[in-house]
Amino acid sequence: MGRARDDVGQQPTRLGDSGDTIASVTATALGAPPDPALAETVISKEEARIPMVIALLVAGICLSVVGELLLKHGMNRFGTLDLSLPTLLPTLFRVFTQPLILLGFIFVFGASIFWLAVISRVNLSYAYPLLAFGYVVTALLARVIFNEPISLTRWAGIVVICVGVVLVSRS
Numbered sequence: 333m334g335r336a337r338d339d340v341g342q343q344p345t346r347l348g349d350s351g352d353t354i355a356s357v358t359a360t361a362l363g364a365p366p367d368p369a370l371a372e373t374v375i376s377k378e379e380a381r382i383p384m385v386i387a388l389l390v391a392g393i394c395l396s397v398v399g400e401l402l403l404k405h406g407m408n409r410f411g412t413l414d415l416s417l418p419t420l421l422p423t424l425f426r427v428f429t430q431p432l433i434l435l436g437f438i439f440v441f442g443a444s445i446f447w448l449a450v451i452s453r454v455n456l457s458y459a460y461p462l463l464a465f466g467y468v469v470t471a472l473l474a475r476v477i478f479n480e481p482i483s484l485t486r487w488a489g490i491v492v493i494c495v496g497v498v499l500v501s502r503s
Contacts, residue, residue, distance in 0.1 A: 385454050392446030393466040399439030400470055401477060406432030408478070461500040464493045 407413065410430055414423055427433055450459050468490050474480045482490075 381453055385450055385459070388446050388449045388453075389459065389462055392443045392450065393463065393469065394443075395439050395446065396443035396466050397469050397473065399436045399441075399443060401473060402432050402436030402439060404436075404474070404478065406430045406436055458500065458503065462497055465497050468493055468497075 407427075409432065410427060413427060447463075471482060471486070471490055475482050
């Protein structure tokens, strides 16, 4: 049996929810008033959480990118997916029994577990735009691995996405 938790039913603090510092939270938990001078020299809980969130996000993006590349490679081997009603079930069975397709879905599912860890720690409005970095990496790797053409307009879009990711990460 597990130990009883005092925080059952309480919502965890998320990035952007509070300005408490680690020092003030620790002092409060120990029953002492927080020292304002110490609070200014210690990073906030939000700032302390960012490296972990970034690490989880990068891991999730990497798994997602690998999964998408595996799905694409598997579909390149399979051919065009025909969704006509008379052949739908046998076609889907053939698709979902392809090893590369199954492996791709496993990687994408693994990425979703990291995503859940991210959104349990920070606001969705902060985290979701950062996923766009995965689009950039996927496009670049699709160019390298599958020799997909990327037009100048698409490159411009990729640059805009990168600028947006930088802006969101600084907010």
